[in-house]
Amino acid sequence: MANKLVLIDGNSIIYRAFFALPLLNNDKGVYTNAVYGFTTMLLKILEDEKPTHVLVAFDAGKTTFRHDTYKEYKGGRQKTPPELSEQFPLLKEVLNAFQISHYQLDQYEADDIIGTLATKAEKDNWDVTVISGDKDLLQLVSDKVTVNLTKKGISDADSYTPSFMQEKMEIRPDQLIDLKALMGDSSDNIPGVPGVGQKTATKLLKEYEKLENVYENIENVSGKKLKEKLENHKDEAFMSKDLVTINRESPIEVTIDEISYEGYQPAKVSSIFKDLGFQSLLTRVSGDEQGEEAVPAELSDIEYSIVEDPADDIFTDVTALVVEMLGENYHQAPIEGFGVVNESGNYFIPTDTAVTSEVFKEWAEDSAKKKIVFDAKKTMVALLRNNIHIQGITFDMLLTSYLLNPAENNHDIPAIAHRTGETNVLYDEEVYGKGAKTKVPEQDVLSEHVVRKTCLLYKVKADMEKQLEDNEQLELLKELEMPLALILGEMEHTGVEVDINRLEEMGVSLKERLETIESEVYDLAGEKFNLNSPKQLGPILFEKLGLPVIKKTKTGYSTAADVLEQLESEHEIIPKLLLYRQLGKLQSTYIEGLLKVVNRNTNKIHTRFNQALTQTGRLSSIEPNLQNIPIRLEEGRKIRQAFVPSKKDWIMFAADYSQIELRVLAHIAEDEKLVAAFTNDSDIHTQTAMDVFHVGADEVTANMRRQAKAVNFGIVYGISDFGLSQSLGITRKEAKKFIERYFESFPGVKTYMDEIIQEAKHQGYVTTLMKRRRYLPEITSRNFNRRSFAERTAMNTPIQGSAADIIKKAMIDLHEKLLDEKMEAKMLLQVHDELILEAPKNEVEKLKEIVPTVMENTVELSVPLKVDYEYGDSWFDSK
Numbered sequence: 003m004a005n006k007l008v009l010i011d012g013n014s015i016i017y018r019a020f021f022a023l024p025l026l027n028n029d030k031g032v033y034t035n036a037v038y039g040f041t042t043m044l045l046k047i048l049e050d051e052k053p054t055h056v057l058v059a060f061d062a063g064k065t066t067f068r069h070d071t072y073k074e075y076k077g078g079r080q081k082t083p084p085e086l087s088e089q090f091p092l093l094k095e096v097l098n099a100f101q102i103s104h105y106q107l108d109q110y111e112a113d114d115i116i117g118t119l120a121t122k123a124e125k126d127n128w129d130v131t132v133i134s135g136d137k138d139l140l141q142l143v144s145d146k147v148t149v150n151l152t153k154k155g156i157s158d159a160d161s162y163t164p165s166f167m168q169e170k171m172e173i174r175p176d177q178l179i180d181l182k183a184l185m186g187d188s189s190d191n192i193p194g195v196p197g198v199g200q201k202t203a204t205k206l207l208k209e210y211e212k213l214e215n216v217y218e219n220i221e222n223v224s225g226k227k228l229k230e231k232l233e234n235h236k237d238e239a240f241m242s243k244d245l246v247t248i249n250r251e252s253p254i255e256v257t258i259d260e261i262s263y264e265g266y267q268p269a270k271v272s273s274i275f276k277d278l279g280f281q282s283l284l285t286r287v288s289g290d291e292q293g294e295e296a297v298p299a300e301l302s303d304i305e306y307s308i309v310e311d312p313a314d315d316i317f318t319d320v321t322a323l324v325v326e327m328l329g330e331n332y333h334q335a336p337i338e339g340f341g342v343v344n345e346s347g348n349y350f351i352p353t354d355t356a357v358t359s360e361v362f363k364e365w366a367e368d369s370a371k372k373k374i375v376f377d378a379k380k381t382m383v384a385l386l387r388n389n390i391h392i393q394g395i396t397f398d399m400l401l402t403s404y405l406l407n408p409a410e411n412n413h414d415i416p417a418i419a420h421r422t423g424e425t426n427v428l429y430d431e432e433v434y435g436k437g438a439k440t441k442v443p444e445q446d447v448l449s450e451h452v453v454r455k456t457c458l459l460y461k462v463k464a465d466m467e468k469q470l471e472d473n474e475q476l477e478l479l480k481e482l483e484m485p486l487a488l489i490l491g492e493m494e495h496t497g498v499e500v501d502i503n504r505l506e507e508m509g510v511s512l513k514e515r516l517e518t519i520e521s522e523v524y525d526l527a528g529e530k531f532n533l534n535s536p537k538q539l540g541p542i543l544f545e546k547l548g549l550p551v552i553k554k555t556k557t558g559y560s561t562a563a564d565v566l567e568q569l570e571s572e573h574e575i576i577p578k579l580l581l582y583r584q585l586g587k588l589q590s591t592y593i594e595g596l597l598k599v600v601n602r603n604t605n606k607i608h609t610r611f612n613q614a615l616t617q618t619g620r621l622s623s624i625e626p627n628l629q630n631i632p633i634r635l636e637e638g639r640k641i642r643q644a645f646v647p648s649k650k651d652w653i654m655f656a657a658d659y660s661q662i663e664l665r666v667l668a669h670i671a672e673d674e675k676l677v678a679a680f681t682n683d684s685d686i687h688t689q690t691a692m693d694v695f696h697v698g699a700d701e702v703t704a705n706m707r708r709q710a711k712a713v714n715f716g717i718v719y720g721i722s723d724f725g726l727s728q729s730l731g732i733t734r735k736e737a738k739k740f741i742e743r744y745f746e747s748f749p750g751v752k753t754y755m756d757e758i759i760q761e762a763k764h765q766g767y768v769t770t771l772m773k774r775r776r777y778l779p780e781i782t783s784r785n786f787n788r789r790s791f792a793e794r795t796a797m798n799t800p801i802q803g804s805a806a807d808i809i810k811k812a813m814i815d816l817h818e819k820l821l822d823e824k825m826e827a828k829m830l831l832q833v834h835d836e837l838i839l840e841a842p843k844n845e846v847e848k849l850k851e852i853v854p855t856v857m858e859n860t861v862e863l864s865v866p867l868k869v870d871y872e873y874g875d876s877w878f879d880s881k
Contacts, residue, residue, distance in 0.1 A: 007123045007258065008053040009116045011134035012060040012104065016040050016093055018135045018156050020086045025725075028279030032780075032791040036089045038280060041096055043133075043156050045286055048100075051131055056263040057119065057256070058097055058104040059112035060090075067109050068245050075245060077191045081734070083724035088787035092278070095785075099274045103261040110252050113138055117248035120147050123258060133159075138182070138190075138246055143167055143175035153557050172204050180213040183243035192245050193238045197231050213243055276411065301426050306348035306453040308445075310355055317365040318344040320396075322374040322460035324415070325384045326452045328434070331625065332380045333387075333494065333601075333608045338448060341456030348457060350449035357388040369393035374463050376400055376415055376455070378484060379613065382491030399459050401483045402466045404614035405475050408776055413614055415455040422462055427454045474773050482772060482807065483613070485814045489829070490611045490621075497606030498830045498838075499648040500596065501876075508640065509593040512585055515637075519582045526575040533582055536561045549573055568731075584635055592631060592641055599626050606648070611832070618799055619774050619806040621832055628833050633881075642878035647840040655827070655846070656880035657853045657871040658836035661686060662805045663718050666771075669863040670800055673750025680865035687711040693747035694740055713740050717751065718801050720794030755797045762796035770803035771861070772811075808867070809835055812860040819856050823848070838877055846873060 019039025026035045047053075068075045097104050107115055116139065120130045124146045132139055135152040140162055143149050149162045160166070167175055184203035186194020198206075206223070210216045216223070217236060223229045232239070271287045309316060321344040329335030340356050342349040356362045365371055366385060374397040375381045385392050403413040407421070416429040433451045470476045524530050527546070531538040540559030543549045549572050553560035563583065569576045600607055612622045622629060632638035647654055664686055668676040679689045691702045691710035702710075712729050721729075726737035745752040759781070762768050767777045776799045780788035813832065820827055827841030827849060837857070841849055854869040861867075874880045 005055065005123070005126070005128040006051060006053045007055045007119070007128050007130045007261075008047060008051050008057075009119055009130065009132045010044075010047070010056070010058040011112050011116060011132070011136060011139065012058040012093070013112055014135040015043060015133065015152070015156060016089065017086070018152055019043070020083075020089070022156055025085060027791070032092070032278070032788060033085050033089060034092070034278050034280075036086055037093050037096060037278065038283075039156050040093055041280065041283065044096075044100070044102075045283065047133060053131075053263055055123075055258060055261050056102050057115075057261040058102060059115040060104060060106040061111050062106040062108045065109070066111055067249075068111075072241060072245060074191050079189075079191070084722050084790070085724060088790055091785050091787045096274055096278075099270045100266045101270075102263060102266075103256065105254070105256045107252060107254055110249065110254075114249040114252040115254055115256075117142055117250045118252040118254050119256075119258060119261075121250040126258075137178070138187075138248065140167060140171075141175055141178040141246075141248060153555075173207055177207050177212065179243050179247050180207055180216075182246040183213050183239050184216075186242060187246065190245070192242045193235070194242045195231050195235045195239050198228070202228065213239060279411070281411065301428070301454070304348065304426070304450065304454055304457065306350055306450070308449055309342075309349050309351045312351060312355065312359045312361045314361060314365075316342060316344075316346060316349055317361075317371060318346050320344060320372045320374065321365075322456050322463070323381065324376050324452055324456040324459060325381050326448070326455075327380070327384060331610070332384055333610070337384055337388075339452055341452040343453065343456040343460040348453050350453050352445075357390070363390050366390050366392045372396045374399070374459060376459055378487040379491040379494070379611070382488055383495050386491070386495045395484065395488070397463050397467065398479070398484050398487060399463070399466065400614055401487060402470060402479055405479060405483065405774070406466065406469055406473070408617045408774075415458055418462070419458045422465070424458055424462070427451075427458050473775065475775070478773050482810055482814070486810050487613060489813055489817050490613060493829055493831070494608055494610060496828060496830065497601070497604060497608040498840075499646050500600050500605055500607050501644045501646050502597070502600060502605060504646075505593060505597055505600075505641075505644040508637075508644070509589060509597075512589045512593060512637065516582060516585055516589065519578050519585070523575060523578050523582065526573075526578070533579065534586075539579075543569075543573075543575070547573055547575065549576075584632075585637060588632065588635070588637055588641070592638070596626055596641070596644070607645075609831070616806075617776050618803040619770065619810070620802065621806070621810075623833075628831060631833075639881070640878060642881065643876045645838075645877035646875065649840075649842070652840050652842050653846060653873050653875060654877050654880040655839040655841055655849050655853065655871065655873040656836055656877065657839075657857060657869050658834075659805075659809065659857065660868040660870055662808065662835050662867065663801050664714060665863065665865050665867060666801050666804045666808070667718060667751065667754075668865045670771075670804070671748075671750045671754035672864070673748045673754070676748055676750065677865055683866075683868075687714060690714050690744065690747070694743045709740065713744050717741070717744060718798060720755075720797045758796050758800065759793050762792070768796050768799050770800055770807050772804070772807040774803050774807060776803065805835070808861050809837075812857045813837065815860050816853065816856045819852055823852065825849075838880070849873070 016036045020036035023035040023039045025033065026038070027033045066075070094104055105115060106112070113136065116132055120132060120142050123130050124144060128146065130147040132142060132147065132149045134149065137151065139149050140151070143162050143164055145164065150159045151162055152159045160170070162170070164175060167173065173181055181200070181203050182192065182194065184195050184198050184206060185200050186192045206216050210219055216232065220229065220232060223232060266287070268287050272284055275284050275287065321342060324341035326338045326341065327335045328338055337353045337357075339353055340351040342351060351362070367390065371394050373392065373395045375395055376398070377400040378395045378398045381395070382392055399415065399418065400413050403410070403418050410417075414430070416427050419425070419427045428451060433447060467476065470479055520533060523533060527542050529542075531542060533539065537558060539561045543561065544551050544559045549569055551559060552565045552568050553562070563580070566576050566580050570580070596607070607626060609623045609628055610625055612624065615622055631641055645654065665680055668680050679686050687707050687710045688699060688702050690713060691697070691706040692699060694710055694713065695702070695706050697706070709730055712726065716726050716729065721741075723734045723738040723741060726740060727734045730737065758768060762778050762781045766779065766781070767775045769775050776795065778792040778796055780792040781796060783789045783792070809832065813829065816837070817829060825841070825845055825848065827839050827845050829837060829839050831838040839849070839853075850871065853871055857869045858867045872880045
């Protein structure tokens with residue numbers, strides 16, 4: 003096979019990935035967006051290029067030999083955000099897992115390493131592909147060296163060959179250094195000749211070939227001003243040429259033989275992907291290489307009976323029950339059968355037999371008969387669909403596993419079995435085939451698999467409970483998570499009514515609004531164009547309308563949201579464009595998205611609450627994700643008008659905690675000023691603004707309060723100066739001052755944050771007020787990236803997790819109160835810190851008294867909890 007060398011500009015690609023993707027982190031709190039973006043590109047490179055040799059080159063530091071020539075080289079560049087710099091060590095771990103070489107050299111740049119290796123390989127007649135976002139590397143292009151230059155983000159690239167370069171740029175590869183010498187490069191602070199742009203420089207090179215010839219023929223250069231500029235800045239031009247010229251003979255110590263590539267081991271790569279939370283990439287590395295021919299471990303024999311007529315004697319006082327369903331959406335997926343295991347034996351009950359059996363129903367609904375289940379919420383919903391209201395659940399394996407191992411992504415029975423050393427159970431994929439739960443196997447295979455899982459549940463229950471007891475978490479399971487699971491099951495089964503006509507009307511109205519805005523934009527632009535095309539929008543804004551250019555991309559003008567927001571006051575077309583984008587997202591993602599998940603038989607949405615997902619303990623929801631319905635725009639808020647009571651003369655009632663995380667912070671940190679502010683019912687954001695800006699209450703402006711609010715909530719999440727500067731649109735220096743002033747004003751908060759990090763280092767975990775744990779093995783890591791994220795997580799988890807625990811307990815208390823008072827009102831949804839109920843109008847006065855009282859007194863803190871409530875004919879009207 004011919005030798006194929008791939009050289010990747012590590013700094014360039016990870017920078018592009020960082021700014022192209024949202025600032026995301028995995029379940030351990032580690033920022034991973036840049037590494038994720040780089041890795042997706044790496045997988046594509048390996049698939050497309052099929053290299054025999056690979057190297058990722060990195061810059062070694064801020065100073066290089068070029069600084070000896072020009073101290074200001076790259077001087078205008080901003081400091082790398084810590085959220086990015088912390089991902090470099092992580093990327094190198096990923097490359098190690100792939101068995102891909104990476105290298106950096108003191109005083110030299112990645113370009114020089116790439117240039118040196120590319121030149122050596124070219125001389126040996128190898129094919130070379132260079133991957134970068136930096137045009138400087140185009141000087142390496144030749145018949146054997148292709149440079150793939152990323153265009154938009156990291157997914158789109160142009161392949162530069164000599165002919166493509168001539169067509170695209172009208173110059174040869176060797177002329178690139180002359181082009182840069184003349185026009186300079188602001189991104190690297192290379193001066194060039196002021197006033198000479200790409201067009202002029204290209205014209206000169208077409209006529210005179212290279213920089214030296216331009217100056218040898220300076221008298222022949224047309225244009226008096228241009229000649230003056232060239233004469234006055236000759237030294238800068240030649241210096242610029244030196245600066246941009248890649249050193250192709252760098253003293254690198256790595257040889258081409260040492261960077262050979264023979265592929266990666268899927269197990270190693272899968273392991274780090276799981277650690278980083280790259281679930282979507284797992285199938286790309288662990289599928290076919292391991293998949294179809296994998297032989298499951300040999301299982302020991304198991305005895306069980308298939309029950310066609312359930313009798314009382316198969317249900318003892320403590321029975322393990324597994325409801326087998328194929329498909330994630332248990333509101334719709336059919337039940338394939340039931341596993342029942344206890345002292346009397348192991349049984350499989352077919353679905354039709356169970357749901358039509360009076361004996362099964364009586365047992366399931368008998369609260370005195372103890373049931374051990376895998377997932378109480380799913381079990382309840384599945385049985386409620388068959389008019390069976392299960393009672394007497396005393397253990398939930400899913401929730402127990404989640405509390406014991408909150409960082410684990412998989413809490414199904416086979417995964418738990420393998421973590422506890424049990425091998426007598428198979429993963430679903432091994433039974434149902436690849437792409438699990440897509441087909442039902444023969445009944446003997448299905449029944450045996452279900453019974454094995456039920457046996458495992460029955461067997462490990464005692465050990466798992468003992469672990470919880472040792473962790474002081476048994477009460478957390480029994481008094482909080484399990485009662486909540488049953489309440490959530492009822493809420494999911496009940497669902498929330500949706501006015502489909504109203505949603506459809508909103509869709510029509512939004513479509514008309516979008517068409518109107520589109521027409522108004524055309525009028526302001528003086529022509530029609532594709533509003534969603536940056537290539538068409540850029541020239542309209544920055545050439546035709548002459549708006550100031552904020553940012554340029556490799557392909558032209560940036561028209562990203564942050565750019566347009568900075569131009570909002572420059573021209574009336576900008577607010578219309580921003581609104582057009584926002585309304586377009588509302589239409590496609592939310593109006594159309596909600597209509598897809600409405601059950602047309604009931605006109606209800608039955609969202610599924612994830613109770614065992616987040617490490618902080620917060621609930622989330624899917625199909626639909628109710629946490630994400632946008633409320634900043636009036637049109638977004640109006641989507642809530644479609645959520646209505648299920649009965650005539652009923653209302654929607656919404657109650658939410660006010661600033662619960664800041665109140666929890668005040669309690670945990672015991673900061674005197676913070677506690678006093680909440681005790682005296684002061685506006686905490688105004689108070690913070692007064693302290694940060696050193697002004698009196700009457701001098702606090704709306705903007706000061708807005709900035710103080712961002713600082714308050716940012717502190718809770720361990721925000722950095724970079725994060726705060728992005729949030730407020732200010733410099734990092736200003737953001738750093740804000741944070742420093744905050745800690746001066748609230749020293750108790752600073753003390754808490756320092757102490758909680760030390761506690762995490764000592765224990766290896768942090769806890770919430772209700773003993774929920776979050777393990778932080780990286781808190782003592784030598785890897786700066788992992789350690790710093792663990793420290794931020796240590797600061798945040800007790801606050802966010804305690805707030806989550808409080809609202810969960812409030813839901814349980816409120817549910818019990820509604821039952822005690824024999825009220826018809828029902829809880830329907832939980833969204834962030836908000837509870838939404840429906841109730842008959844004649845219960846409103848009682849709800850106004852009961853709901854805030856229960857929620858505000860669910861726990862006792864050193865500061866009062868505060869609950870606001872509203873009610874009306876829809877969820878929108880109750881806000």
